[in-house]
Amino acid sequence: MTADVQAMADGLWRVPTSASNAYLWRTRTGGFVVVDPGLYGDETIVQDALVSLGATAADVRTIVLTHFHSDHAGAAAALAGITGAPIGAGFRDAAVLRGDVPRPLPDLTAAERPLYDLIAAAHPENMEAPRCTVSLELEHGDPVDDDGDMVVHAVTGHTWGSIALHLPRQAVVLTGDIAITGHDGAPAPGPFNVDRVRARRALARLAALKPRVAGLGHGAPLLGDAHETLAALAGGTPPPQRPRADPPP
Numbered sequence: 001m002t003a004d005v006q007a008m009a010d011g012l013w014r015v016p017t018s019a020s021n022a023y024l025w026r027t028r029t030g031g032f033v034v035v036d037p038g039l040y041g042d043e044t045i046v047q048d049a050l051v052s053l054g055a056t057a058a059d060v061r062t063i064v065l066t067h068f069h070s071d072h073a074g075a076a077a078a079l080a081g082i083t084g085a086p087i088g089a090g091f092r093d094a095a096v097l098r099g100d101v102p103r104p105l106p107d108l109t110a111a112e113r114p115l116y117d118l119i120a121a122a123h124p125e126n127m128e129a130p131r132c133t134v135s136l137e138l139e140h141g142d143p144v145d146d147d148g149d150m151v152v153h154a155v156t157g158h159t160w161g162s163i164a165l166h167l168p169r170q171a172v173v174l175t176g177d178i179a180i181t182g183h184d185g186a187p188a189p190g191p192f193n194v195d196r197v198r199a200r201r202a203l204a205r206l207a208a209l210k211p212r213v214a215g216l217g218h219g220a221p222l223l224g225d226a227h228e229t230l231a232a233l234a235g236g237t238p239p240p241q242r243p244r245a246d247p248p249p
């Protein structure tokens with residue numbers, strides 16, 4: 001099976017999973033960091049993507065979760081079982097992922113409520129936080145690879161422990177659900193936040209990192225001066241018009 005893999009920067013690929021985006025980062029030593037392996041069952045998509053890059057599950061060194069939502073974290077336990085790699089997550093989401101505390105509910109806007117109810121009705125199993133063993137409790141500034149090329153940037157607000165990943169050398173950020181590309185192809189702040197004000201501030205802080213490229217929680221990435229779009233979203237203004245990053249299907 002040929003995996004759908006999009007090169008985003010040197011050593012970084014986006015892998016669309018069944019409901020969100022996974023990212024594969026190849027470290028200087030040749031191991032891989034997997035960010036957000038996806039929904040339950042999506043571990044096979046990640047494995048296929050690794051094979052298409054000439055690697056295997058044995059090359060995975062770390063699995064990092066930007067937050068506990070099942071569309072990003074549901075496959076983590078299975079992938080950890082296959083690879084033997086430890087799972088890392090923001091320390092305030094780690095207890096949720098372990099099942100030690102209940103998942104905090106989002107503070108839904110009136111506009112978000114219908115979609116949330118639709119997802120809850122269609123996939124009630126995905127409304128529970130997936131259980132997995134988190135052995136790396138990550139805080140702002142923590143490295144997630146041996147060389148410190150990928151570091152944690154705290155983005156509290158989507159969940160209480162949500163994190164982004166920053167690759168300063170490459171001027172790349174992986175935002176998690178702080179920003180998404182919607183089905184209409186337009187970038188937008190992510191929905192279903194526990195604290196929208198904090199999430200918007202986090203978006204502004206990611207823009208201030210001046211990334212050229214941003215991998216978002218869902219949909220196409222921002223390629224080329226991504227910080228301008230992130231800053232516009234944070235400020236509530238329409239993002240600058242750019243050609244679509246994705247080639248037409």
Ligand SMILES: [Zn+2]
Pocket residue numbers: 067069158177192
């Ligand atoms: Zn989410």
